[in-house]
Amino acid sequence: MTASRSVRFKISMLLVIPLISLIALWGFAATITVGDSLSLLNVRTLYEEIGNPGDKLVRSLQREHLLAAEYLATGSTEARELLDDQRRITDDDRQLMRRSSQTNQAQNAMSLAMKARYDDVMAAVDGIDDLRQDVNARRIDLVTLNQRFSWLPTAMQALINSMTATNNLELYQQSRSLTMIGFSIDHMSREFALAAGLLVVANRWEEPERRLFVQLATKREFLFEQGMAELEPELRVPFEQLIVSDVYRRFQRMEARLAAGTPGADITYQAWRQAAVDLEKIAREALDSGGVALASRGEPAAMATFARAGVAGVVGLAAVVLSVFVSFRSAAAISRELAALRSAAQELAEVRLPRVVARLRRGEKVDVAVEAPPLEPPGTTGEVRDVAAAFSVVQHTAVDVAVDQARLRESIGEALRNLARRSQGLLQRQLKLLDAMQRQTEDTEALEDLFRLDHLTTRMRRHAEGLIVLSGGTPGRTYRNPVPVADTLQGAVAEVEDYQRVRVYPMPDVAVQGAVVTDLIHLFAELIENATAYSPPHTEVSIRGESVAKGFAVEVEDRGLGMGEAEIEAINRRLAAPPEFNLSDTDRLGLVVVGRLATRHGVRVELRPSPFGGTTAIVLIPADVLAPEPVLEGAGA
Numbered sequence: 097m098t099a100s101r102s103v104r105f106k107i108s109m110l111l112v113i114p115l116i117s118l119i120a121l122w123g124f125a126a127t128i129t130v131g132d133s134l135s136l137l138n139v140r141t142l143y144e145e146i147g148n149p150g151d152k153l154v155r156s157l158q159r160e161h162l163l164a165a166e167y168l169a170t171g172s173t174e175a176r177e178l179l180d181d182q183r184r185i186t187d188d189d190r191q192l193m194r195r196s197s198q199t200n201q202a203q204n205a206m207s208l209a210m211k212a213r214y215d216d217v218m219a220a221v222d223g224i225d226d227l228r229q230d231v232n233a234r235r236i237d238l239v240t241l242n243q244r245f246s247w248l249p250t251a252m253q254a255l256i257n258s259m260t261a262t263n264n265l266e267l268y269q270q271s272r273s274l275t276m277i278g279f280s281i282d283h284m285s286r287e288f289a290l291a292a293g294l295l296v297v298a299n300r301w302e303e304p305e306r307r308l309f310v311q312l313a314t315k316r317e318f319l320f321e322q323g324m325a326e327l328e329p330e331l332r333v334p335f336e337q338l339i340v341s342d343v344y345r346r347f348q349r350m351e352a353r354l355a356a357g358t359p360g361a362d363i364t365y366q367a368w369r370q371a372a373v374d375l376e377k378i379a380r381e382a383l384d385s386g387g388v389a390l391a392s393r394g395e396p397a398a399m400a401t402f403a404r405a406g407v408a409g410v411v412g413l414a415a416v417v418l419s420v421f422v423s424f425r426s427a428a429a430i431s432r433e434l435a436a437l438r439s440a441a442q443e444l445a446e447v448r449l450p451r452v453v454a455r456l457r458r459g460e461k462v463d464v465a466v467e468a469p470p471l472e473p474p475g476t477t478g479e480v481r482d483v484a485a486a487f488s489v490v491q492h493t494a495v496d497v498a499v500d501q502a503r504l505r506e507s508i509g510e511a512l513r514n515l516a517r518r519s520q521g522l523l524q525r526q527l528k529l530l531d532a533m534q535r536q537t538e539d540t541e542a543l544e545d546l547f548r549l550d551h552l553t554t555r556m557r558r559h560a561e562g563l564i565v566l567s568g569g570t571p572g573r574t575y576r577n578p579v580p581v582a583d584t585l586q587g588a589v590a591e592v593e594d595y596q597r598v599r600v601y602p603m604p605d606v607a608v609q610g611a612v613v614t615d616l617i618h619l620f621a622e623l624i625e626n627a628t629a630y631s632p633p634h635t636e637v638s639i640r641g642e643s644v645a646k647g648f649a650v651e652v653e654d655r656g657l658g659m660g661e662a663e664i665e666a667i668n669r670r671l672a673a674p675p676e677f678n679l680s681d682t683d684r685l686g687l688v689v690v691g692r693l694a695t696r697h698g699v700r701v702e703l704r705p706s707p708f709g710g711t712t713a714i715v716l717i718p719a720d721v722l723a724p725e726p727v728l729e730g731a732g733a
Contacts, residue, residue, distance in 0.1 A: 145202035165293030276323035283316035288372035334382035575610035578723030588620035603641035631656030
């Protein structure tokens with residue numbers, strides 16, 4: 097069976113699904129926008145924590161490269177001492193690079209791609225020690241030395257390129273341009289180291305060294321031109337000043353002659369070394385100024401993106417909140433209207449109609465207009481108002497029908513009572529006539545016939561009184577004085593057809609009030625009649641009584657076939673709460689009469705299985721029905 101769901105739940109589900117989708121889309125858009133903004137802010141963090149320490153380490157390593165080339169060429173103690181001093185500086189910069197790049201701030205700012213490039217950088221940093229051992233043993237040539245000293249700058253350039261990967265195209269282009277120029281300067285430092293290693297001992301080239309020098313010069317010039325081509329005018333100024341400087345022009349002339357393999361006597365080691373120092377200083381200053389200017393651009397761009405994201409996010413969030421508020425407010429309004437309508441319908445079904453029916457059963461007058469007022473419309477929804485109006489009509493019709501049915505039942509009951517009372521009057525007269533005839537008759541056979549006729553008339557009177565009870569009336573017979581319970585039971589036995597089979601055992605001398613004697617006789621007569629009717633003709637129906645804590649208990653036991661547990665339970669329910677008399681239901685009318693009479697005087701009647709296989713009816717007469725003191729003689733009706 098499908099689980100029942102409330103209207104509020106179903107309306108909420110209709111609203112929640114699209115609202116969740118809307119919130120998810122807003123969150124996705126906000127996450128992307130904020131992520132772009134955070135990536136712009138991360139640029140500055142990455143340059144401060146990784147870029148600047150890495151660049152410083154590269155520069156120290158470039159100077160170490162130059163001194164290592166000189167040491168390989170000369171092998172002098174002075175060259176070794178200068179190299180060791182520079183190595184200590186490089187080690188300090190290497191340790192700074194490790195500390196700053198491994199902070200949480202730096203690690204969190206890197207993407208997965210950046211972390212892969214960072215691992216390459218750190219591998220190149222760790223490889224410096226192996227390179228130094230080869231230099232110390234002088235088992236490496238200048239070409240190989242140049243290649244191995246290029247590992248760290250090359251890995252650092254790839255890391256810087258990944259650091260500038262952002263959705264801001266302008267910032268990305270300018271960063272790549274500066275990176276190309278920086279890589280061009282690195283190639284220039286390689287040229288310085290390669291040429292210095294040769295010029296320190298001789299003013300001539302071997303073919304492998306010259307070929308490498310040409311490659312470095314060509315690539316340096318290409319990278320510089322590519323970087324300058326896309327650089328903005330503001331960032332290009334320091335590099336334009338570098339190009340037109342005397343130091344750069346002197347370097348270009350010396351570079352061209354070295355690449356041609358004809359350096360000449362005027363290009364000495366000292367002249368080349370001085371040109372390298374002067375040019376590298378100017379180039380580094382130009383590169384540093386461009387890097388600072390570019391980094392400062394990232395934060396305003398990030399702030400602007402944050403501002404746009406904030407406005408879009410706030411507006412989107414406001415729209416989402418407004419949608420949620422309006423949707424749930426509308427859903428709540430409809431739910432309240434339907435809940436009010438449901439409450440009104442439940443009140444009609446569970447309170448008003450049962451109350452009207454109860455009043456009608458008590459015989460009270462009911463005003464339909466008062467008991468069935470129209471339902472107030474629970475809201476402004478047209479369909480709900482229409483349903484409320486329909487319920488008002490249903491309510492009025494239901495109450496009107498209930499009143500009509502009560503009137504019909506009352507008229508039927510009145511007719512039955514009138515007929516029963518007429519029959520009762522005739523039967524009373526007949527009993528008096530039979531009593532007189534019995535006194536005057538001396539014929540034994542005639543007297544026996546008159547006695548049987550008297551007994552039959554008594555039973556007919558009981559049935560007439562039962563009809564009065566079923567129709568809501570009370571029998572006219574009353575007793576003025578208390579009557580012993582034993583006499584009451586004997587009176588009941590006298591109204592039973594098969595009275596010869598009934599045995600009333602001795603019991604305590606307890607009496608009942610005269611006002612209830614007639615009803616108790618009728619009650620016990622119905623129970624005894626059932627006991628004799630549903631037990632074999634040769635068996636006895638036993639009646640026993642004894643005083644109990646709550647009054648006086650009487651047991652009427654037969655030895656018939658008995659009844660099932662379900663049937664006994666159903667009859668006990670009807671005895672405890674007798675149903676309204678239904679003309680179409682004539683099964684076990686005697687038990688209905690018993691239930692009515694028991695309810696009238698607070699008597700409790702219950703059926704139980706008998707140990708002999710039949711059924712035992714236990715009747716508990718409450719203490720407030722019993723007479724205060726025993727009565728030895730009863731009074732007649």
